[in-house]
Amino acid sequence: MREAQEKKLTTKQYLIVASMSIALFFGAGNLIFPLHVGQLAGKNWGPAAIGFSITGVVLPLLSLLAVAITRSNGVYQIGLPVGKIFALSFMTLMQLASGPLFAAPRN
Known part of the structure; x- marks a missing residue:
């Protein structure tokens, strides 16, 4: 199996990756939707917050890790x-x- 070459990222590439990561985790839905979910959940805000955290943070993080680990395009x-x-x-x-x-x- 061919060994992957390790390349250092430039500052511009770091900024691009960082901005894409922020966009992955924090879109417009993550700004507006949690407030709406909290209002609709009422006293059940805890399970609603956990569910939103799983779908809004954990799943995007897993997708980012999947691409990073597999080094796929x-x-x-x-x-x-x-x-x-x-x-x-x-x-x-x-x-x-x-x-x-x-x-x-x-x-």
């Missing part, structure tokens, strides 16, 4: 060890989940 390469059909299906599902299935505006 994208979602397709993450799923490729399982198989080509799985990788294609997984990539397609991720694209649909981030857009048309969940994030698209609704009436």
Whole structure:
């Protein structure tokens, strides 16, 4: 197996990675949605806060770690060890989940 070369990042690259990480963890939904969830949860704010923390912090962190550990260039390469059909299906599902299935505006 070919050994990966270790490269030092430039300051500009560090800033780019840092800004992408901030965008991954702190979007507009993380600014507005927690207040709305807290209001709707009422006295059940504890479980609501735990659920929001899992979906808003833990899952993005796991995705960042998955890419860092596997050193992949994208979602397709993450799923490729399982198989080509799985990788294609997984990539397609991720694209649909981030857009048309969940994030698209609704009436």
